[in-house]
Amino acid sequence: MKKNMGNTDRLVRVIIAAIIAVLYFTNVVAGTLGLILLVLAGVFVLTSFISFCPLYAPFGISTCATEKKA
Numbered sequence: 001m002k003k004n005m006g007n008t009d010r011l012v013r014v015i016i017a018a019i020i021a022v023l024y025f026t027n028v029v030a031g032t033l034g035l036i037l038l039v040l041a042g043v044f045v046l047t048s049f050i051s052f053c054p055l056y057a058p059f060g061i062s063t064c065a066t067e068k069k070a
Contacts, residue, residue, distance in 0.1 A: 001050075001052050002052070003051040003052055003064055004051070004052055004053060004056045004057065004061065004062040004063070004064060005047065005048070005051045005052065005053055005056070005062075005063055005064065006062075006063035006064045006065055007065075008063070009053075009063040010048040010051060011048075013044040013045070013047065013048045014044070014045060014048050016041070016044055017041035017042070017044040017045045017048075018041075020037045020038065020040065020041040021038070021041055023037070024037065024038050024041075051064075
């Protein structure tokens with residue numbers, strides 16, 4: 001599994017997951033929508049930790065910084 005997520009992408013996903021979690025646990029977002037968003041937040045955190053997004057792979061998207069050869 002080749003990494004396809006850069007640091008900025010990973011940070012944004014963790015921040016979005018944290019916002020969703022706060023909204024859910026303060027009952028701003030509740031019910032079915034709240035549970036769906038909470039699952040999405042979990043997926044964001046998981047993909048951030050492993051630096052791989054399965055949705056990027058079929059499209060050939062990578063937000064990793066490219067290494068420049070000197």
